[in-house]
Amino acid sequence: MALEWEAGRLDSDLEGVALDTLAVRAGQHRTPEAEHGEAMFLTSSYVFRTAADAAARFAGDVPGNVYSRYTNPTVRAFEERIAAMEGAEQAVATSTGMSAILTLVMSQCSAGDHVLVSRSVFGSTISLMEKYFKRFGVEVDYPPLSDLSAWEAACKPNTKLFFVESPSNPLAELVDIAALAEIAHARGALLAVDNCFCTPALQRPLSLGADIVMHSATKYIDGQGRAMGGVLAGRAELMKEAVGFLRTAGPTLSPFNAWIFLKGLETLRIRMQAHCTSAQALAEWLEGQAGIERVYYAGLQSHPQHELAKRQQRAFGAVVSFEVEGGKDAAWRFIDATRVVSITTNLGDTKTTIAHPATTSHGRLSPQERANAGIKDNLVRLAVGLEDLEDLKADLARGLAAL
Numbered sequence: 001m002a003l004e005w006e007a008g009r010l011d012s013d014l015e016g017v018a019l020d021t022l023a024v025r026a027g028q029h030r031t032p033e034a035e036h037g038e039a040m041f042l043t044s045s046y047v048f049r050t051a052a053d054a055a056a057r058f059a060g061d062v063p064g065n066v067y068s069r070y071t072n073p074t075v076r077a078f079e080e081r082i083a084a085m086e087g088a089e090q091a092v093a094t095s096t097g098m099s100a101i102l103t104l105v106m107s108q109c110s111a112g113d114h115v116l117v118s119r120s121v122f123g124s125t126i127s128l129m130e131k132y133f134k135r136f137g138v139e140v141d142y143p144p145l146s147d148l149s150a151w152e153a154a155c156k157p158n159t160k161l162f163f164v165e166s167p168s169n170p171l172a173e174l175v176d177i178a179a180l181a182e183i184a185h186a187r188g189a190l191l192a193v194d195n196c197f198c199t200p201a202l203q204r205p206l207s208l209g210a211d212i213v214m215h216s217a218t219k220y221i222d223g224q225g226r227a228m229g230g231v232l233a234g235r236a237e238l239m240k241e242a243v244g245f246l247r248t249a250g251p252t253l254s255p256f257n258a259w260i261f262l263k264g265l266e267t268l269r270i271r272m273q274a275h276c277t278s279a280q281a282l283a284e285w286l287e288g289q290a291g292i293e294r295v296y297y298a299g300l301q302s303h304p305q306h307e308l309a310k311r312q313q314r315a316f317g318a319v320v321s322f323e324v325e326g327g328k329d330a331a332w333r334f335i336d337a338t339r340v341v342s343i344t345t346n347l348g349d350t351k352t353t354i355a356h357p358a359t360t361s362h363g364r365l366s367p368q369e370r371a372n373a374g375i376k377d378n379l380v381r382l383a384v385g386l387e388d389l390e391d392l393k394a395d396l397a398r399g400l401a402a403l
């Protein structure tokens, strides 16, 4: 039975609705089946009514799907939803967070351009810049994240792009995004923000003046450690370039993963709220424990950028790092004594993870580079999940007892 499409009441009217409503409903365009949940289009290509129809769609004269490397309805639904949540004109989904960064630089930069990347970014981001983009004639420098005058001083006439993570991993350092956007724009450069740690539930960089926001959807957007993906969002004119690169080079998001992320976005804000509530409680608790030298969490009064974090973010995130008394051995003893949390460097999962940055995520840096990044041998990073708070405390108490 062929179904007749009756336009009308099947899609929600989202004019003027708030973030929580967008998270649940934006981007969904129901098919003639009138499905309530989002449809998953597992198809690599699309059919045409006639040869002339095929020609018109290939030529771009008529809108419509051609091939899933170019467009896919489930991927598009995810792109529309995240764009709505970030307050962007358009979003472009990618196969991983790293391919989102690849797409960003390939679409916005050319040989001879200069890029500024905050010093404490994700390790693979630095490798991508150092090992690959430099080979193609893109210059890269790394100013310290929060030092605005260092960003000004690092600018050159050919500076094209600023790239930051705020808050940073693992030490929860912030940059004043609005102030940095002004510096970038005064130099004719774009500001891109990796918003992985906050998600649009906690921070919307575009509303603070950033030009492009980037995510590893692998983290909190999925939120349950199942699928890899990434996304860029921003003005249509910037995203057009990203779409061009993506369609040609091909690090496209799978529709199956897009569907997982669509469902992840629906619960994102309440998950983030729960993650942050537990992280705040654990950070405060850890700060009062014998054996803990220092806790890094922007929700603590002791954090030097606590006021900025309150202004810029809706809450303080779920990554809590702390230094234990002693060195590497003490940090390892602490980690090994836990029995509930997972020893892994991933984050953004319902499951709490614990890691030793100096010998894992930052293990390839020289001791001097590690010192510059503020990563000490006694540092432990916790990415707080959704388990019972008292169970997590009891588990960390095992770590404390092992010191």
Ligand SMILES: *Cc1c(COP(=O)(O)O)cnc(C)c1O
Pocket: 096, 097, 098, 099, 122, 165, 169, 194, 196, 197, 215, 216, 217, 218, 219, 228, 229, 230
């Ligand atoms: C994980 C992560 C990335 C890379 O994302 P993948 O999906 O693993 O490719 C980039 N930035 C940050 C801050 C991350 O945590």
